Amino acid sequence: MGCQKMSIHRMVVKCRVFSCCLLKIFLIGWLFTPALAGAEEWRGRVIRVLDGDTLMVAREGRAERIRLSGVDTPEKGQPFAEEAKRYTMERVDRRLVLVREKERDRYGRLVAWVTPVGQEELGAALVRAGLAWRHIRYSRDAELAGLERQARSRGLGLWADSHPTPPWEWKRRHRR
Numbered sequence: 001m002g003c004q005k006m007s008i009h010r011m012v013v014k015c016r017v018f019s020c021c022l023l024k025i026f027l028i029g030w031l032f033t034p035a036l037a038g039a040e041e042w043r044g045r046v047i048r049v050l051d052g053d054t055l056m057v058a059r060e061g062r063a064e065r066i067r068l069s070g071v072d073t074p075e076k077g078q079p080f081a082e083e084a085k086r087y088t089m090e091r092v093d094r095r096l097v098l099v100r101e102k103e104r105d106r107y108g109r110l111v112a113w114v115t116p117v118g119q120e121e122l123g124a125a126l127v128r129a130g131l132a133w134r135h136i137r138y139s140r141d142a143e144l145a146g147l148e149r150q151a152r153s154r155g156l157g158l159w160a161d162s163h164p165t166p167p168w169e170w171k172r173r174h175r176r
Contacts (some may be wrong), residue, residue: 003125007026025050039101039102040100041101042098042099042101043097044057044058044059044064044096045057045058046092046093046094046095046097048087049092051075051081051084052073052084052085052088053067053068053072053088053126054067054068054109055068055088055092055114057065057097064099064110065108066109066110066111066114067109067110067112068111068112068113068123068126068139069102069112069123070123070138070139070142071126071134071144072097072135072166072167073088073126073131073133073171074131074158074164074166074170075174078167079158080157083131084126084132087131088122088126091119091125092122095117096117098114098115098117099112099113099114100112100114124144125160127144127151128150128151129151129156129157130152130154130155130157130158130159131162133148133167134147
């Protein structure tokens with residue numbers, strides 16, 4: 001009888017530990033995805049491509065300026081800036097896209113993930129093509145990091161240059 005009580009006690013303890021672990025996993029996941037918890041998704045039509053990583057998208061009768069989340073394309077005047085803009089235009093200009101909001105930046109732009117209907121998310125596609133950096137300050141996305149490593153190792157796009165200058169450094173050097 002003593003052995004049975006002991007094994008039941010062990011099972012209860014294990015169940016409590018298991019339940020506690022599940023709760024912790026849920027809470028950690030919830031805490032680390034605040035952008036997803038309140039993120040809004042909507043569809044709109046791209047009405048203008050401003051540069052490789054900035055778009056104007058029609059939303060409920062008004063234009064919303066969107067900055068792609070987690071990536072940075074070359075700035076105007078930098079090598080591959082025009083290629084990045086052209087690539088973005090080919091994929092999304094005048095097309096329907098799914099927008100998944102992240103936040104507003106300090107310039108009032110909506111920072112979001114933009115996915116052309118039936119295609120790969122635009123930021124990931126730009127990085128895969130070697131036309132954007134994963135923005136190390138704003139993205140910890142392992143998939144983007146892997147896509148950047150692949151593009152770099154293949155010498156695609158801006159990675160044809162052995163030491164391309166990231167846009168955030170280029171802007172610092174070329175302030176007016």
